[in-house]
Amino acid sequence: MTEMETLQQDLLKQVENASNLAELDAVRVSVLGKKGIITEKMKTLGSMQPEERKVAGQQFNLLKEAVANAIESKKQSLEDAEINARLAKEAVDITLPVRPETQGRIHPLYQTYDEVIAIFGQMGFELAEGPDIEDDFHNFTALNTPKNHPARQMQDTFYLQAEENGERFIVRTQTSAVQIRTMEEKKPPIRIIVPGRTYRCDYDATHAPMFHQVEGLVVDTVTNMAHLKGCLIEFVKTFFELDKVPVRFRPSFFPFTEPSAEMDIGCSRQNGELKIGEGNDWLEILGCGMVHPNVLKACNIDPEVYQGFAFGIGLDRLAMLKYAIPDLRTFFESDLRWMKHYGFVPLDIPSVGAGLSMTGGNKR
Secondary structure (H helix, E strand, O other), rough: OOOOHHHHHHHHHHHHOOOOOOHHHHHHHHHHHOHHHHHHHHHHHHHOOOOHHHHHHHHHHHHHHHHHHHHHHHHHHHHHHHHHHHHHHHOOOOOOOOOOOOOOOOOOOHHHHHHHHHHHOOOOOOOOOOOEEHHHHHHOOOOOOOOOOOOOOOOOOOEEOOOOHHHHOEOOOOOOHHHHHHHHHHOOOOOOOOOOEEEEEOOEOOOOOEEEEEEEEEOOOOOHHHHHHHHHHHHHHHHHHOOOEEEEEEEEEEEEEEEEEEEEEEEEEEEEEEEOOOOOEEEEEEEEEEEEEEHHOOOOOOOOOOOOEEEEEHHHHHHHHOOOOOOOOHHHHHOOHHHHHHOOOOOOOOOOOOOOOOOOOOOO
């Protein structure tokens, strides 16, 4: 065996004996580094005769290539072994129980949405829905709103770009438009609940450009103001989960009802805390009244034969009151910390009874 073959065998053995990447790198430096064995031998080529240099140069290059390839192969092997050892050490024990943390939450607004629908569903109301974009007739005219009413003005209503015929559609300011569409399509008796998004030019701690309403409508031959009061009193007792809630009805004005009233519930305000159902103070919660004869006429319903009541409630405000949320704007900020605090865990939410069960109509 020649000297060069012996050297190559010795160097390859050093590479093979390296047990980790640190040892392998030390071998690399000692062999191929600036002062390595092969590097030093290649420096001797300059003192050799041309023929001798040619032969020695080829041998040194073959030696260098063989050792470099061996080092690269050994490095790959050691890296794979290190990764496998780490994977074995850091393996997840899938037999452990699932962490109790639940990621998803039901937004308090939609929890309120479902609660209100369930309560009125138990009273026999059917669910009705309609488009967010409305025409002037269904949003204003059919609801007995005069042409010069402030609600029609640009500062209160979002108008869309005018059509070629000059007609301007709007994003609805109230879900009452669905009441009109229902009365146009269905003959009395009618008993519907209408939840949905509405839009107005307003923005502060208790108002938002987009908010949510739920409205109710009953039309038949016998319904009167006493039925309206009984229905709403039963609703607030069930929704706030109280056996008794002080209630008063104050005369008011809405174009689409006559007579009209605001409904207040008893409360107390002490030390910055609001408590519903007790105290000597009052809190306005909704508007209501008997359906105006002009509204019935606009839907081709004879007001000499039929009558009924209607009411409207802000779902956002109900959620704020029941779940002690101080600022409406936080509803729309998509803050996961806020959702974790105020949200509801699915399948573990307050029960409001059997919920909405009905046939026919426009369902959710």
